[in-house]
Amino acid sequence: MGTPLGDFVRAKRDSIQPEALGLPDHGRRRSPGLRRSDLAARAGISVEYLTRIEQGRDRNPSTPIVNALADALSLAPAERTHLRYLAKITGGECAGRTRPAPPRRDVRPTVLATLRLLEPGIAAVTNRLGDVLARTSGYELTLGAAGLLDTDAPNLTRYVFTDPAARTLFPDWDDVADEQAFDLWLGPSVENSEWLTTELAPVAGPDFTARLNRHTVPRRGVLRLDHPSGDRLRLHRETMELAAEAQQLTVYLPADEATEQALDRLRHPAPQRLRAIS
Incomplete structure (x- = not known):
C-alpha cells in the first residue's frame, strides 16, 4: 500500500x-x-x-x-x-500517533468581528475540508450566487466536484479543482480520510481521486468567476491562516477596474422602471 x-x-x-x-x-x-x-x-x-x-x-x-x-x-x-x-x-x-480531533466548525468571536469589519467586501472563513463556516454578504453575492450556499452546511470542495453549476461559475475549473484537492492534504488526515471515503469520493468520481493523488501544488493565481449576472469577475485572494483552529480567512479583492464596477452594480442594483399599462 x-x-x-x-x-x-x-x-x-x-x-x-x-x-x-x-x-x-x-x-x-x-x-x-x-x-x-x-x-x-x-x-x-x-x-x-x-x-x-x-x-x-x-x-x-x-x-x-x-x-x-x-x-x-x-x-x-x-x-x-x-x-x-x-x-x-x-x-x-x-x-501510530493520537487520532487528530475533527476540524472545528465554530468560529472565534474576534474572527466573526473581523468579518463584520470587512463588509460589504468578499470574505469567508473555511476549514481544510472546504466547509464555509462564516461569510460576508459580499461572499453571498459573488461565490454564493450560483448555488454554493444553498445547503445547510455549504462545502466548497463538494460543490466544485459534484455540482455542474461549478463548471459554469469557475471558467478555470481545472485550476480550482486542483486547489481544493490539494488543500485536503493539509487538514487532519484521519478526519479527511473518513470524509473522503464515506461522502466525497463516491460521488465525486475518479477525476477527484486522480487529482488528489497527483499532489499538484496549485498556482493560486487570479480567481475568475462567470457570475450569473453575466459579469466576468477577476479576484485576487489574500488568505490568513488561523492556525489554532485549522481554519483560513480568505479575502477576495477586485483585480481590475471592470470587476470593481461589476461588484458595485451587484451591491447597488439599479431600480427597475415601472411600465405604464394602458
Whole structure:
C-alpha cells in the first residue's frame, strides 16, 4: 500500500523529462519521466531505497533524505514545503500517533468581528475540508450566487466536484479543482480520510481521486468567476491562516477596474422602471 509521500515522489519523477535536468535521454521506456536510477543517483541513495519510499514500504525517511529528494527533483519552494509535510504525516501514521480531533466548525468571536469589519467586501472563513463556516454578504453575492450556499452546511470542495453549476461559475475549473484537492492534504488526515471515503469520493468520481493523488501544488493565481449576472469577475485572494483552529480567512479583492464596477452594480442594483399599462 502506498503513502502520500511515496505517491508524490513517484508523480513528480514521472512528470520530469531527463533533459530538463541535463540528463541523457536513454530512449524509449515503459513509463514517462525520470528513471528511478537517475533520481536515486541525484539524491545519493540506492534504487532499492527509493523504491521502498515510492511503494510505501519505508514510511519514515530522515530529514536529510527528504531534503536530498527535494534537491534531486528540483522542487519549487511550495513543492518542497508539501514534500516535508507529506513526510511528516506519513511518519506520524507509521508511529501510530493520537487520532487528530475533527476540524472545528465554530468560529472565534474576534474572527466573526473581523468579518463584520470587512463588509460589504468578499470574505469567508473555511476549514481544510472546504466547509464555509462564516461569510460576508459580499461572499453571498459573488461565490454564493450560483448555488454554493444553498445547503445547510455549504462545502466548497463538494460543490466544485459534484455540482455542474461549478463548471459554469469557475471558467478555470481545472485550476480550482486542483486547489481544493490539494488543500485536503493539509487538514487532519484521519478526519479527511473518513470524509473522503464515506461522502466525497463516491460521488465525486475518479477525476477527484486522480487529482488528489497527483499532489499538484496549485498556482493560486487570479480567481475568475462567470457570475450569473453575466459579469466576468477577476479576484485576487489574500488568505490568513488561523492556525489554532485549522481554519483560513480568505479575502477576495477586485483585480481590475471592470470587476470593481461589476461588484458595485451587484451591491447597488439599479431600480427597475415601472411600465405604464394602458
